[in-house]
Amino acid sequence: MSKDIENNQHSSEEAPQLSLNDQMQRRLEERQHLLDAGIAPYPCSFDVTRHSLEIIANFQEETAEPVSVAGRIMTIRKMGKASFFHIQDSKGRIQIYLKKDEVGEVAYDTFKLLDIGDFVGVRGFTFKTRTGEISVHAEEFTLLTKSLRPIPVAKEKEVDGQKVIFDAFSDRELRYRQRYVDLIVNPEVRQTFIKRSAIVSFMRRFFTESGWLEVETPILQPIYGGAAARPFTTHHNALDMQLYLRIANELYLKRLIVGGFDGVFEFAKDFRNEGIDRFHNPEFTQVELYVAYKDYNWMMELVENLFYKTALEVNKSDVTLFLGNEISLKPPFKRLSIIDSIAEYTGMDIRGKSEAELRNIAKDLGLELDPKISSGKIIDEIFGEFVEPKLIQPTFITDYPTEMSPLAKEHRSEPGIVERFELIAGGKEVCNSFSELNDPVIQRERLESQARLRQRGDEEAMIVDEDFLRALEYGMPPCAGLGIGIDRLVMLLTGQDSIRDVIFFPHMKPE
Numbered sequence: 358m359s360k361d362i363e364n365n366q367h368s369s370e371e372a373p374q375l376s377l378n379d380q381m382q383r384r385l386e387e388r389q390h391l392l393d394a395g396i397a398p399y400p401c402s403f404d405v406t407r408h409s410l411e412i413i414a415n416f417q418e419e420t421a422e423p424v425s426v427a428g429r430i431m432t433i434r435k436m437g438k439a440s441f442f443h444i445q446d447s448k449g450r451i452q453i454y455l456k457k458d459e460v461g462e463v464a465y466d467t468f469k470l471l472d473i474g475d476f477v478g479v480r481g482f483t484f485k486t487r488t489g490e491i492s493v494h495a496e497e498f499t500l501l502t503k504s505l506r507p508i509p510v511a512k513e514k515e516v517d518g519q520k521v522i523f524d525a526f527s528d529r530e531l532r533y534r535q536r537y538v539d540l541i542v543n544p545e546v547r548q549t550f551i552k553r554s555a556i557v558s559f560m561r562r563f564f565t566e567s568g569w570l571e572v573e574t575p576i577l578q579p580i581y582g583g584a585a586a587r588p589f590t591t592h593h594n595a596l597d598m599q600l601y602l603r604i605a606n607e608l609y610l611k612r613l614i615v616g617g618f619d620g621v622f623e624f625a626k627d628f629r630n631e632g633i634d635r636f637h638n639p640e641f642t643q644v645e646l647y648v649a650y651k652d653y654n655w656m657m658e659l660v661e662n663l664f665y666k667t668a669l670e671v672n673k674s675d676v677t678l679f680l681g682n683e684i685s686l687k688p689p690f691k692r693l694s695i696i697d698s699i700a701e702y703t704g705m706d707i708r709g710k711s712e713a714e715l716r717n718i719a720k721d722l723g724l725e726l727d728p729k730i731s732s733g734k735i736i737d738e739i740f741g742e743f744v745e746p747k748l749i750q751p752t753f754i755t756d757y758p759t760e761m762s763p764l765a766k767e768h769r770s771e772p773g774i775v776e777r778f779e780l781i782a783g784g785k786e787v788c789n790s791f792s793e794l795n796d797p798v799i800q801r802e803r804l805e806s807q808a809r810l811r812q813r814g815d816e817e818a819m820i821v822d823e824d825f826l827r828a829l830e831y832g833m834p835p836c837a838g839l840g841i842g843i844d845r846l847v848m849l850l851t852g853q854d855s856i857r858d859v860i861f862f863p864h865m866k867p868e
Contacts, residue, residue, distance in 0.1 A: 380507045387470045388503045396467055398503035403427050403478035409451035412483055416491045421482040426493055427501060430475050452492040453479050464498045474504035508541055533857050534865055552671050553847045553859060559670045563663055569620030574609035583607030585817040586629040602628035608825045610647045614836050615828045622646040635855045636785055638863050642843040651837035652792040653776045657753055660780055660788060661688035671850055678852045679783040682749050690751040695740060698754055702744045729814035733760035748781040763803035763819060765791035783849055788841040797829035
């Protein structure tokens with residue numbers, strides 16, 4: 358760094374007082390030198406006419422196409438009177454050729470003060486270098502943003518004839534905490550989130566074209582419900598009342614079916630005060646759909662069709678690779694009752710068993726259970742431990758015991774069972790559906806039974822929601838409901854093995 362920069366460091370604007378390493382200190386000095394030279398390090402805008410991949414895809418050697426591109430400098434070779442560098446925009450990378458005689462001395466001197474990570478804008482024309490690389494020959498050059506913090510740039514070297522990457526930004530925890538850096542230096546990560554957007558867009562279109570209405574329901578709720586989970590609690594100062602972040606939007610969407618809509622859906626952020634692991638984040642996205650006059654059999658066919666078409670839309674194939682397994686989403690999916698699935702994978706028949714008998718079965722299987730949990734939770738523990746991880750190909754697990762599903766309609770032919778299914782794929786639940794219970798008398802009995810489970814110590818048991826019961830008393834038509842975990846579906850269709858890889862900013866422990 359020249360003495361001029363050192364001497365002029367504070368001449369026109371006081372540099373921020375930060376604890377800086379040597380590289381950041383040097384970049385601050387460069388920033389100050391630019392300011393002293395009357396060059397704005399952070400101009401307001403730049404007119405972009407082409408993106409990198411578009412230029413490369415449409416290149417014609419006989420035509421020098423005029424283009425205006427902008428992006429972040431990712432490689433740089435500063436030479437005497439001509440230099441090369443690559444910029445990265447939202448679509449990819451392209452090389453820029455910069456010649457002092459063409460852009461002028463001021464612009465070229467500015468370029469000499471730039472680093473990897475800075476944003477620049479270039480106006481020029483396309484050409485192909487002697488090595489065959491499609492590039493932009495700069496005629497005008499503009500600094501758009503001076504970066505103060507160096508980005509980690511992976512380097513390559515040859516070891517025993519093989520290319521080896523080192524200094525890569527690969528630490529997973531750091532990538533999740535600093536997703537902005539992850540996206541800069543690992544551009545393939547963008548593709549996961551581009552696919553996520555495509556998945557949501559296609560599903561939204563699928564539902565809308567079926568004639569169903571997209572709606573919004575409260576996130577802050579006076580009574581949480583619609584799932585078995587612990588909520589996050591907050592306080593509304595003006596009303597001086599306790600509120601909860603929703604754990605599900607089910608009960609509000611059913612109110613809209615009562616109100617006369619034939620079909621409603623909502624892509625919702627839900628919040629559950631639970632542990633964090635590869636498949637769970639306390640803040641997650643799901644879509645819930647409710648359609649009047651339908652049942653869970655109809656909904657199974659809809660799910661098969663939806664998942665198959667979504668896979669074709671985003672992957673151009675019904676086969677996806679997930680956790681080392683090739684999974685086909687081509688209908689029909691296997692169907693198996695939860696009782697039969699436990700019998701098939703454990704050899705234990707739980708049909709009609711009392712709570713004490715279920716505890717003994719769990720003990721024989723080697724499970725240690727909380728003494729406060731009831732029959733439904735015991736069955737859920739057995740299924741989750743011994744069955745669910747083994748269901749790799751899409752499988753509808755159907756017909757759950759009533760206690761496990763207090764919002765589902767009783768089975769039309771089997772007592773003690775409700776009309777419910779979960780779709781398991783890749784060893785994890787992806788969606789959940791009921792023939793919805795619409796008898797207000799039975800629904801009250803079910804919720805009051807849940808209240809008794811809470812008194813036993815089950816913190817995830819549901820609460821009696823009097824307004825929801827009042828809505829049912831006005832009459833809700835037969836109805837099928839569905840909830841799909843968007844994060845898990847994206848994991849499945851993009852082959853990611855952690856929910857943190859499909860959420861831009863997952864929750865992390867404090868640094």
